Amino acid sequence: MTLNGEMLIGFAAVRGNEGERLAFNPATNSEIAEPVFGMGGVAEVERAAxxxxxxxxxxxxxxxxxxxxxxxxxxxxxxxxxxxxxxxxxxxxxxxxxxxxxxxxxxxxxxxxxxxxxxxxxxxxxxxxxxxxxxxxxxxxxxxxxxxxxxxxxxxxxxxxxxxxxxxxxxxxxxxxxxxxxxxxxxxxxxxxxxxxxxxxxxxxxxxxxxxxxxxxxxxxxxxxxxxxxxxxxxxxxxxxxxxxxxxxxxxxxxxxxxxxxxxxxxSSINPVFLFPAALANRAEAIGNAFVESLTMGAGQFCTNPGLVLAVDGPDLERFVDAAATALTSKPAQTMLTPGIFDAYRAGAHGTDAVRGVVKVAEGEPAGERANAAQAVLYVTEAARLLASSELKAEMFGPASVVVRARDFDQLLELAEHFEGQLTVTLQIDPADVAEAKRLLPVLERKAGRILANGFPTGVEVCDAMVHGGPYPSTSNSMxxxxxxxxxxxFLRPVCYQDLPDMLLPEAVRDANPLGVWRLVDGEPSAPEA
Structure with missing residues (x-):
C-alpha cells in the first residue's frame, strides 16, 4: 500500500495540523524521508473519542x-x-x-x-x-x-x-x-x-x-x-x-x-534469577551460557530481561560468572530502538560503574562507529551493596545485568524480601534444591506474577495460562x-440482572442459552445443549 502521514479516525484519513514529524532509523541515526506525518491534538482526540x-x-x-x-x-x-x-x-x-x-x-x-x-x-x-x-x-x-x-x-x-x-x-x-x-x-x-x-x-x-x-x-x-x-x-x-x-x-x-x-x-521489572547450590554445582557453565543468550536477546530491550542474578557465594558461582563473562565478550553490540533509549541505557551503565563495590567483569564487543548500538555488560557485587543501593534495584533497560553474591541462603531470603514487585522471578534448581526452594517460594509469590524454573524469562507465551503482570511497580494492577x-x-465489568423478563436479558443468561455457552446455574456448571 502507499504509505502516507495521515491518521485514521473512524473510516476517515485525517491529516493532523499540530506539527509534522518524520520517522527515524536508529541504525543509520537519520530520519526517514517519506512520508511526513501530521501530528494530531485535542481536536483529533475529540473526534475519535x-x-x-x-x-x-x-x-x-x-x-x-x-x-x-x-x-x-x-x-x-x-x-x-x-x-x-x-x-x-x-x-x-x-x-x-x-x-x-x-x-x-x-x-x-x-x-x-x-x-x-x-x-x-x-x-x-x-x-x-x-x-x-x-x-x-x-x-x-x-x-x-x-x-x-x-x-x-x-x-x-x-x-x-x-x-x-x-x-x-x-x-x-x-x-x-x-x-x-x-x-x-x-x-x-x-x-x-x-x-x-x-x-x-x-x-x-x-x-x-x-x-x-x-x-x-x-x-x-x-x-x-x-x-x-x-x-x-x-x-x-x-x-x-x-x-x-x-x-x-x-x-x-x-x-x-x-x-x-x-x-x-x-x-518496570528487573526479573531476578536465583541460582540454587545443586544446580550451580551440576551445570554452572550451561546456565551461564543460556543466561547470556537471554540477556542479550533483542539488545536486552525486553520487560522480562534478567537484570539481576543471585546466588550463595562460592566456587560454583565463580564458574557461572566465568562462563557468562566468556560468552558475553563475543556478543556484538546491537542497535537500540531509539537514541533516547540508547542514551538512557548508557547513563544507567555509567551510574552502575560509579557504585562503590560493583565490579564490571565483562563487556560485549564495542559498538565502534555504529549508531545507538548497546554494548552488553556484566557486573558482580555483594548482597550488602545491593541492599544499600537504590541504583542496583532499578531497571536498566538493555543488555546489562548484576550478579549478587550472598553469604548464605538466609541472606538470599533477605534480598528477596527487599525486592519491589516483579513481572518474573526465575529459579535455577535441581532436585536437591527443592527444600530450599520451598523456603523461598512464599516470598516470591508475593513479589512476582510469573515464577519459572530452569529457563529464562525472556519469551512470553501467548496462551490461556500466561500471566504477564505483577505487583506494583511492575504493573499498576497486579490482579x-x-x-x-x-x-x-x-476491559469487562459484571452486571447483575434481577427479575428482568427473558427478552430483556443478555443472550448469555437467557433461559434458552442462545449463545450455547457454559454457565453456572444455581451453583452448578451447566453445559450447553448439544
Missing part, C-alpha cells in the same frame, strides 16, 4: 461471531501486508528481520486466540441463580450475571514491540474481543509501522460492517495528545506498556478525572495480565 462513544453500544451488541470474525480479519490483513510491514518495522526500529517476522506471528496468534475466546463465550461469566419464591424466611429473586465491556479503551503503543504490543497488539486485541472500541496512540518510534497495521484494522472493521469509531489511530508529539486522550470522558480504560515514569503519569491523570478510570500499565486469554478481563 466521540466516534468511539457512538460506536460502543452498537459494537458490543454485535454477535460474538462477528466480533471474532473481526479479529481474524485483522490477522489476515496484517499477514497480507507481507514484506512491506517487516521492511518498514526494520527501518524504524533496527530490530532484525527474523525477530520481526516472529513478532508478526505472535501478533497474529494473539488475535486468533482472542477470536477463540470470544466464540467460546466463557469470558462472559454467565451465571444464573433462579428465583426461589417459596424460600423461607424470605423468597429469592431471579438473579443473573453477565459481563459487559467498560467502554472505549485508549491504547498506547509500546516502543520495544512495534507489532505485538502496539497498534494491533495484546491490549487492542483484548479490548476489541471484550466489545470495546479502541483508540490507539501510535508510538513515535514507529509511525509508519503503526500506520500500516492501523490500515489493516480499519479495513477489517469496514469489511465486517461494524460501526465507524470501532477503531482509530492517532499521531501526536509530546504529551498533549496522550493527556487529552486519557482525560476524555468517553474513554473508560487505558492500556500502556512503557516506563515507570510514563505509567505513573497516566495513572495520575486517570485518577484526577471527575470519573477515575483504570490504567493497566506495565512499567490482571496483559498477555494471555484472561487479559480480556481488564
Amino acid at each position: 466521540s466516534l468511539a462513544a457512538n460506536a460502543f453500544d452498537r459494537y458490543r451488541a454485535a454477535p460474538l461471531a462477528k466480533r471474532a470474525a473481526l479479529l481474524e480479519a485483522i490477522a489476515e490483513h496484517i499477514l497480507g501486508l507481507g514484506d512491506e510491514l517487516i521492511d518498514r518495522a526494520h527501518a524504524e526500529t533496527g530490530l532484525p528481520v527474523q525477530r520481526l517476522q516472529g513478532e508478526r506471528a505472535r501478533t497474529v496468534g494473539q488475535l486468533r486466540l482472542f477470536a477463540k475466546v470470544v466464540r467460546d463465550g466463557h469470558f462472559l461469566g454467565a451465571t444464573i441463580d433462579r428465583a426461589q419464591p417459596g424460600r423461607q424466611p424470605l423468597p429469592r429473586a431471579d438473579l443473573r450475571l453477565a459481563k459487559m465491556p467498560l467502554g472505549p479503551v485508549a491504547v498506547f503503543g509500546a516502543s520495544n514491540f512495534p507489532l505485538a504490543f502496539s497498534v494491533a497488539g495484546g491490549d487492542t486485541a483484548a479490548a476489541l474481543a471484550a466489545g470495546a472500541p479502541v483508540i490507539v496512540k501510535a508510538h513515535s518510534a514507529h509511525l509508519g509501522t503503526s500506520k500500516l497495521v492501523g490500515s489493516a484494522i480499519q479495513k477489517a472493521v469496514k469489511e465486517q460492517g461494524l460501526p465507524e469509531g470501532t477503531f482509530s489511530l492517532l499521531f501526536g508529539a509530546g504529551r498533549q495528545l496522550g493527556e487529552a486522550l486519557v482525560s476524555h470522558p468517553a474513554v473508560k480504560a487505558v492500556g500502556f506498556t512503557g516506563s515507570r515514569q510514563g505509567g505513573i503519569a497516566l495513572m495520575q491523570l486517570a485518577n484526577a478525572r471527575p470519573e477515575p478510570i483504570p490504567v493497566y500499565a506495565e512499567m 490482571f495480565t496483559s498477555v494471555g486469554a484472561t487479559a480480556i478481563d481488564r
Whole structure:
C-alpha cells in the first residue's frame, strides 16, 4: 500500500495540523524521508473519542461471531501486508528481520486466540441463580450475571514491540474481543509501522460492517495528545506498556478525572534469577551460557530481561560468572530502538560503574562507529551493596545485568524480601534444591506474577495460562495480565440482572442459552445443549 502521514479516525484519513514529524532509523541515526506525518491534538482526540462513544453500544451488541470474525480479519490483513510491514518495522526500529517476522506471528496468534475466546463465550461469566419464591424466611429473586465491556479503551503503543504490543497488539486485541472500541496512540518510534497495521484494522472493521469509531489511530508529539486522550470522558480504560515514569503519569491523570478510570500499565521489572547450590554445582557453565543468550536477546530491550542474578557465594558461582563473562565478550553490540533509549541505557551503565563495590567483569564487543548500538555488560557485587543501593534495584533497560553474591541462603531470603514487585522471578534448581526452594517460594509469590524454573524469562507465551503482570511497580494492577486469554478481563465489568423478563436479558443468561455457552446455574456448571 502507499504509505502516507495521515491518521485514521473512524473510516476517515485525517491529516493532523499540530506539527509534522518524520520517522527515524536508529541504525543509520537519520530520519526517514517519506512520508511526513501530521501530528494530531485535542481536536483529533475529540473526534475519535466521540466516534468511539457512538460506536460502543452498537459494537458490543454485535454477535460474538462477528466480533471474532473481526479479529481474524485483522490477522489476515496484517499477514497480507507481507514484506512491506517487516521492511518498514526494520527501518524504524533496527530490530532484525527474523525477530520481526516472529513478532508478526505472535501478533497474529494473539488475535486468533482472542477470536477463540470470544466464540467460546466463557469470558462472559454467565451465571444464573433462579428465583426461589417459596424460600423461607424470605423468597429469592431471579438473579443473573453477565459481563459487559467498560467502554472505549485508549491504547498506547509500546516502543520495544512495534507489532505485538502496539497498534494491533495484546491490549487492542483484548479490548476489541471484550466489545470495546479502541483508540490507539501510535508510538513515535514507529509511525509508519503503526500506520500500516492501523490500515489493516480499519479495513477489517469496514469489511465486517461494524460501526465507524470501532477503531482509530492517532499521531501526536509530546504529551498533549496522550493527556487529552486519557482525560476524555468517553474513554473508560487505558492500556500502556512503557516506563515507570510514563505509567505513573497516566495513572495520575486517570485518577484526577471527575470519573477515575483504570490504567493497566506495565512499567518496570528487573526479573531476578536465583541460582540454587545443586544446580550451580551440576551445570554452572550451561546456565551461564543460556543466561547470556537471554540477556542479550533483542539488545536486552525486553520487560522480562534478567537484570539481576543471585546466588550463595562460592566456587560454583565463580564458574557461572566465568562462563557468562566468556560468552558475553563475543556478543556484538546491537542497535537500540531509539537514541533516547540508547542514551538512557548508557547513563544507567555509567551510574552502575560509579557504585562503590560493583565490579564490571565483562563487556560485549564495542559498538565502534555504529549508531545507538548497546554494548552488553556484566557486573558482580555483594548482597550488602545491593541492599544499600537504590541504583542496583532499578531497571536498566538493555543488555546489562548484576550478579549478587550472598553469604548464605538466609541472606538470599533477605534480598528477596527487599525486592519491589516483579513481572518474573526465575529459579535455577535441581532436585536437591527443592527444600530450599520451598523456603523461598512464599516470598516470591508475593513479589512476582510469573515464577519459572530452569529457563529464562525472556519469551512470553501467548496462551490461556500466561500471566504477564505483577505487583506494583511492575504493573499498576497486579490482579490482571496483559498477555494471555484472561487479559480480556481488564476491559469487562459484571452486571447483575434481577427479575428482568427473558427478552430483556443478555443472550448469555437467557433461559434458552442462545449463545450455547457454559454457565453456572444455581451453583452448578451447566453445559450447553448439544
